[in-house]
Amino acid sequence: MIRNARIAFESILANKFRAILTTLGIIFGVGAVISMLAIGNGAQQQILEQLKIVGVNNIIVKSIYEKEADNSEEEESDPSQAKKYSPGLTLKDLSNIMEVVPNIELITPEVNYETYALSSTIRKKTKAIGVDPSYFKIFNIELEQGNHFTQLQNNSKKKVCLLGSTLSKLLFPKSNPIGKTVRIGRLNLQVIGVIKKMGGVADNLQSMGINDYNNEIYVPIETLLSRFKDRGKISIQDNRNWSNGKKENPNQLDKIIVQLKNSEDVAPSGELMSRMMKRRHNEVVDFAVSIPEQTLKQQKETDDLFNWLLGAIASISLVVGGIGIMNIMLASVQERIKEIGLRRAVGAKKNDIKMQFILEASFISLFGGVIGIILGITLSYAVEIFLEMPTKISIFSIFLSFVISVLTGIVFGYLPANNAAEQNPVNSLKYE
Amino acid sequence: MIELTNIRKTYITGELEYEALKGIDLTINPNDYLALMGSSGSGKSTLMNIIGALDVPTSGEYLLRKKPIHELDDNQISEFRNQEIGFVFQTFNLLPKLSALENVGLPLLYADGIEKEERNAKSREMLELVGLGDKLMNKPNEMSGGQRQRVAIARALVNSPSLILADEPTGNLDSKTSESIMELFANLHAKGQTILLVTHEKEISEFAQRTIVLKDGIII
Ligand SMILES: Nc1ncnc2c1ncn2[C@@H]1O[C@H](COP(=O)(O)OP(=O)(O)O)[C@@H](O)[C@H]1O
Numbered sequence: 001m002i003r004n005a006r007i008a009f010e011s012i013l014a015n016k017f018r019a020i021l022t023t024l025g026i027i028f029g030v031g032a033v034i035s036m037l038a039i040g041n042g043a044q045q046q047i048l049e050q051l052k053i054v055g056v057n058n059i060i061v062k063s064i065y066e067k068e069a070d071n072s073e074e075e076e077s078d079p080s081q082a083k084k085y086s087p088g089l090t091l092k093d094l095s096n097i098m099e100v101v102p103n104i105e106l107i108t109p110e111v112n113y114e115t116y117a118l119s120s121t122i123r124k125k126t127k128a129i130g131v132d133p134s135y136f137k138i139f140n141i142e143l144e145q146g147n148h149f150t151q152l153q154n155n156s157k158k159k160v161c162l163l164g165s166t167l168s169k170l171l172f173p174k175s176n177p178i179g180k181t182v183r184i185g186r187l188n189l190q191v192i193g194v195i196k197k198m199g200g201v202a203d204n205l206q207s208m209g210i211n212d213y214n215n216e217i218y219v220p221i222e223t224l225l226s227r228f229k230d231r232g233k234i235s236i237q238d239n240r241n242w243s244n245g246k247k248e249n250p251n252q253l254d255k256i257i258v259q260l261k262n263s264e265d266v267a268p269s270g271e272l273m274s275r276m277m278k279r280r281h282n283e284v285v286d287f288a289v290s291i292p293e294q295t296l297k298q299q300k301e302t303d304d305l306f307n308w309l310l311g312a313i314a315s316i317s318l319v320v321g322g323i324g325i326m327n328i329m330l331a332s333v334q335e336r337i338k339e340i341g342l343r344r345a346v347g348a349k350k351n352d353i354k355m356q357f358i359l360e361a362s363f364i365s366l367f368g369g370v371i372g373i374i375l376g377i378t379l380s381y382a383v384e385i386f387l388e389m390p391t392k393i394s395i396f397s398i399f400l401s402f403v404i405s406v407l408t409g410i411v412f413g414y415l416p417a418n419n420a421a422e423q424n425p426v427n428s429l430k431y432e
Numbered sequence: 433m434i435e436l437t438n439i440r441k442t443y444i445t446g447e448l449e450y451e452a453l454k455g456i457d458l459t460i461n462p463n464d465y466l467a468l469m470g471s472s473g474s475g476k477s478t479l480m481n482i483i484g485a486l487d488v489p490t491s492g493e494y495l496l497r498k499k500p501i502h503e504l505d506d507n508q509i510s511e512f513r514n515q516e517i518g519f520v521f522q523t524f525n526l527l528p529k530l531s532a533l534e535n536v537g538l539p540l541l542y543a544d545g546i547e548k549e550e551r552n553a554k555s556r557e558m559l560e561l562v563g564l565g566d567k568l569m570n571k572p573n574e575m576s577g578g579q580r581q582r583v584a585i586a587r588a589l590v591n592s593p594s595l596i597l598a599d600e601p602t603g604n605l606d607s608k609t610s611e612s613i614m615e616l617f618a619n620l621h622a623k624g625q626t627i628l629l630v631t632h633e634k635e636i637s638e639f640a641q642r643t644i645v646l647k648d649g650i651i652i
């Protein structure tokens with residue numbers, strides 16, 4: 001055994017070029033499979049995580065308005081098309097939804113203002129977000145420290161707030177923010193809690209109505225509406241007066257977020273809400289109803305297809321790699337049949353020949369397999385860092401590609417050598 | 433030392449049977465230098481391969497020092513080749529990727545209890561004996577035909593075999609080189625080596641002590 005290991009090792013050294021070729025075949029086969037499956041897995045994993053963030057059974061109604069005054073010519077030339085009056089998205093819409101839509105588990109309005117937050121010494125641009133306490137239940141938002149605000153605090157318009165984790169560190173770099181005061185506009189708010197740091201919320205989620213919890217400040221909506229600026233109190237007249245400049249947002253609310261008890265109800269309730277709101281807004285579609293979960297699931301289906309494709313490419317590269325390994329091994333044993341005959345003539349037993357070849361093939365294949373794993377992992381990280389695509393390396397892909405290519409190498413290195421060892425040495429010696 | 437009795441060998445290719453040896457009786461004594469002559473196809477290589485235990489006879493008896501070789505199993509036959517026989521082939525049969533030293537040491541790799549130092553020392557000694565003490569590290573393609581055959585002879589000698597079997601050892605060499613190879617065999621014989629030389633050339637056979645002639649599978 002030790003003797004044959006030494007013979008095998010010397011033989012590999014004597015045939016470096018062939019060994020390198022085989023190793024390369026295995027390295028690329030294993031590396032490609034691991035990295036491709038990691039890319040596919042990563043995309044899948046990301047969507048699953050996003051599904052957790054958007055929550056299940058949620059419907060989001062968003063108000064739509066144009067920031068710039070619409071003083072284009074067509075409005076003047078065609079007065080029949082002049083905007084019909086819409087009250088915008090209001091708390092009345094919310095109570096209406098509660099009356100009409102069945103099986104609501106939780107519901108919350110949301111307003112948000114671009115503003116600045118001030119601690120005693122630091123000023124940061126942020127978004128002040130006004131919500132009901134149920135908002136945090138809908139999205140499973142947990143706190144790093146302190147407490148959520150209660151319905152009671154909301155109803156009595158208490159001047160309290162929760163800070164996003166990143167924002168809290170920016171405003172209070174050295175001290176504990178709990179109990180401290182943060183100022184937005186003319187409103188002084190007491191910090192009662194800090195939201196747990198979340199993995200970055202991707203852009204596609206923000207477009208679905210999910211907030212960036214790390215950088216925002218959360219205030220009871222009643223407090224924000226009554227003490228900050230309630231856009232609902234702006235009259236139609238006000239709006240007309242501003243017709244040449246920046247138009248104020250006429251909507252009292254930016255969003256209404258509904259969580260239903262049952263997932264079967266989500267799609268029909270979404271449609272019901274659309275119809276009802278359209279009627280209430282005088283047929284003006286100044287809102288959008290979306291079901292983030294559904295959007296993500298559609299995205300997931302596309303991704304699944306992409307994964308299948310990646311998997312197919314990976315399998316093909318494994319098969320092609322395997323055929324390559326097989327070819328080199330077969331060819332190298334073919335050209336070595338005479339060597340086998342000669343070794344037999346000078347006294348090698350059948351078993352010596354078999355051991356030599358199985359050890360050679362195993363050593364080359366295992367070495368290639370290990371380097372291939374390292375390459376696959378490195379490639380996956382490179383894709384994550386340089387292409388900013390999420391990747392997730394699966395043990396299964398490592399196992400599968402390693403076993404398949406290493407086995408191919410060993411089997412096809414060994415089988416022909418095994419045959420040659422069983423042959424009459426005279427025939428092997430005559431082999432050209 | 434070696435006694436062959438009524439050795440027959442029949443080759444079967446598909447439906448065809450061909451009897452290459454038709455009852456060979458032959459005795460080889462220690463320190464014999466025997467030439468086996470005969471035209472091409474007369475069965476010389478077949479007989480030599482049977483004596484070297486590379487092939488088995490279809491029937492007949494093969495004794496080495498009274499030991500029946502035809503009854504050994506494959507592992508024992510491998511050991512027999514390793515210990516008792518040294519082959520020299522017409523086409524040298526050196527391993528192209530190995531140096532002269534490694535090629536010569538090959539039989540010792542398969543002999544028990546020989547470490548690398550001993551193997552290299554013996555191989556070097558043999559290469560010096562055949563006059564290639566300065567070519568230890570050369571690969572076969574860095575040597576002439578005559579030098580390659582000397583490496584092959586050193587390899588045949590390295591494990592001190594009872595019998596050297598040389599099948600047309602000068603068949604691929606020019607006459608001058610052939611002569612120097614034949615001188616080498618003569619020297620080895622003078623030192624006590626038993627040699628069986630296969631050739632179809634009369635001049636080459638004249639280097640031997642005794643000549644037997646094979647014709648259509650029988651000794652005449
Ligand atoms: N493996 C084989 N299968 C079939 N016929 C063979 C085989 N080896 C040799 N022969 C035949 O046996 C005869 C003797 O061959 P061989 O011993 O090689 O002759 P020589 O060495 O004297 O030229 C030839 O006719 C040859 O064709």
Ligand SMILES: [Mg+2]
Binds near residue numbers: 476477478
């Ligand atoms: Mg012949």
